[in-house]
Amino acid sequence: MDDGTGIANNPYGSTVEIFADESVLKEDWQPEELPEREDELEEIRNSLAPATRGVNAHNLFLYGKTGQGKTVAIDHELDLLKEFASGTEKLELSVVKTSANNQSTSYQLAAHLIKEIRGTGKKPSGIDQQSMFDLLYDELRSLNETIIIVVDEIDSIGSNDDLLYELPRARKNGHLEDHWISVIGISNDLEFRDNLSPKVKDSLYDSEIEFAPYNANQLTSILERRAERAFIDGVLTDDVIPLCAAFAAQDEGSARQAIRLLYKAGEIALNNEQETVEESHVREARDILERKRIEEGMRSLTTQDQFALLSVVALETAEETPARTRQVYQKYKSIVTRLDSNQLVERRVRDHLQSLGMQGFLIAETRNRGIQGGNHYRFELKTDLEATLEILSEDSRIDEIVADLVDIATANGLV
Template sequence: MPLFDRDTTIFRDEDVLREDYQPDSIQERDEELDAYKTALQPVVNGAQPRNIFLYGKTGVGKTVATRFLLDHLRRDVEEYDDVDLSIVWLNCNNLTSSYQVAANLVNELRPPGEQISTTGYPQQKIFDMLYDELERLGGTVLIVLDEIDHIGDDDDLLYELPRARANGYLSAGKPGIIGISNDFSFRSGLSPKVKDALCEEEIHFSPYVASELESILDQRAAKALHEDVLAEGVLPLCAALAAQDTGSARQALDLLYKAGDLARSQDVTQVTEKHVRDAQRALERGRIKQGMVELTQHGHLSLVAVLSLALEEETPARVREIYPRYRSAAEYVGTNPLVRRRMHDHLSDLAMQGILHRNTRNEGRAGGKYYVYDLDVAVEMVTDVVDDLETVDLPPNVVRQAEQTDLTAH
């Protein structure tokens, strides 16, 4: 008997529930798609494209709507000989300046053998190279800058590029920027001149409500799963849980996928509400674990301090009890400890992320009001993460210290 064989019970095509699957149609976004389509209309007319800025929280359909419309646009303009459309898609994750974005765009536009180094040129030189590439390409060039907020304050490119034609740098090339962001503070923090240039057309994607998520899930489940696999109430539950939490379609789809995966691993033929609830817990666990791994070193040390108290059953603990543990953990790894107030900021952050639990205690006039902290996640999960911390540069002696505390406490 083979060790592996094909799924015949739960998934028909599980890729349909994955992030990179492009659905044939976009559900529940008619207004946004109409506005987006109108904003793209000048491209079809062979005119200078407008700059478009899409914003909204994570998982609300900004990317999928953009891919959908640009695919149609690309196909539909083929009918017109006088429209020559190119689309460049750049994810700005880790690109924290206009220079880096421009240099990466140059490389997107150049053939593999003619790539430039992304450091070492004066900024204007890089902008000129970009104009040269756009001019060489000619026609309409839509430049999609996903996660555009990573560019931060260093945003010269975002008003230089839209004005390149007006300023005489381009004649054959007609660039248009489509900026996508889930960082609301980026939009509100844009200087007026960048805002004017970049946000000619703004389209806001709001979080989905449960009924909208249900229709997105319905569309995917029909293709992804075998018939009659879902017990009644499974899709509404996935939709309701995601709507209550973030309103993200990604979260709803992840829940359904994980619930199906759990059913598959149990060799059962139906996905039930219990699978969804278990999936929610497993995903939450994964999210918190990831949050812990991504903390800064002082975040890790603050967490280790609370962990060591928890292992000795000394929690909930006050900041003045946590601080000495934190300080010795920091000294142990050869890092200057932060002052108590700054360490307290880390504890507050950990509480906001759901890793620590914070309570207020009030001891009347004499004792005053103070906070106590405890782990809000299982001790094993924290020790697990602490064990793995070598991969995120936490010095191994802190890991050992936590392990020793662990051993002596059990």
């Protein structure tokens, strides 16, 4: 049937409508309000407020797992501060934002900041560290009197953290005599603070705010506000939002994950020409996103990460998890022997296991050893076993081992 637009037979011409404003479900959409983070917003405001009183804002660290609203909260408060600055002569403000990205050093971070301030051109390179810092001070001098530097993924800077020590002291040390400078660091790595060198901690550390994972009720309200704008009235069945919220809350409590689930469920309904979004769409969306997450994560695993993961998967198929490091290590040794690969010592394997925990593949539970002192760890698989086995089996180096594990998992009724 022709609807008069001439596109009736075009495969893009779906007659079903689900979304009222799909852009609201996109990653870069900026919410106007964050009622679930009122306390954190107030703490950020109190830390930034000295800038309005003619001195530097406090240095600030925001911690929390992924998708907890750290970035959106800081953006919200900085926007308000900029708005305040534009209406008064009391505050001349410049905000510089950058991400430390994977494995940055102080040198690279300084180069990133220079590029960010210049707004164009390539990152400077080929000079020594002090010259790079001097170049950064030159650029910073061209900015307004009060400078706030936001460094996302600040933990990526690792042990070469000289710049984090230098920046907050730039005024005192005469590099930026006429400026007030402060640094806001954002991190997903909850242990980063403990690993900072004492001199950086001392120089940089004024206050910290931890963003606790959202619970299912908070995620429900976040989703409801989005859904009201994003979807046509009445297309979401009652279970959809609570289910998206529950799935995300069971995992990391991430608002990003909850929003992605809702968006994907809507797309699945639409692609299937269905008039309403239902619980089954959310379940399908969860499976698709989980698989994608594992696939993406696996691409960045090193060979030894992969062997460590495979060891835990092997214990999982035999229903022997959570497992102590020693147990995982035994499995690891048999795997590398079978593959005729380089064998690491137990401590290094434990490092790989912990890194897999950080990357969301494993649950790494810490137990205190009581009077013996120190901690020991227990590891179990966090990702879906069946999907993990399936993705691992695509790697020809380990596919025979994975095939054996699939047999064991099947025999144990796990897949």
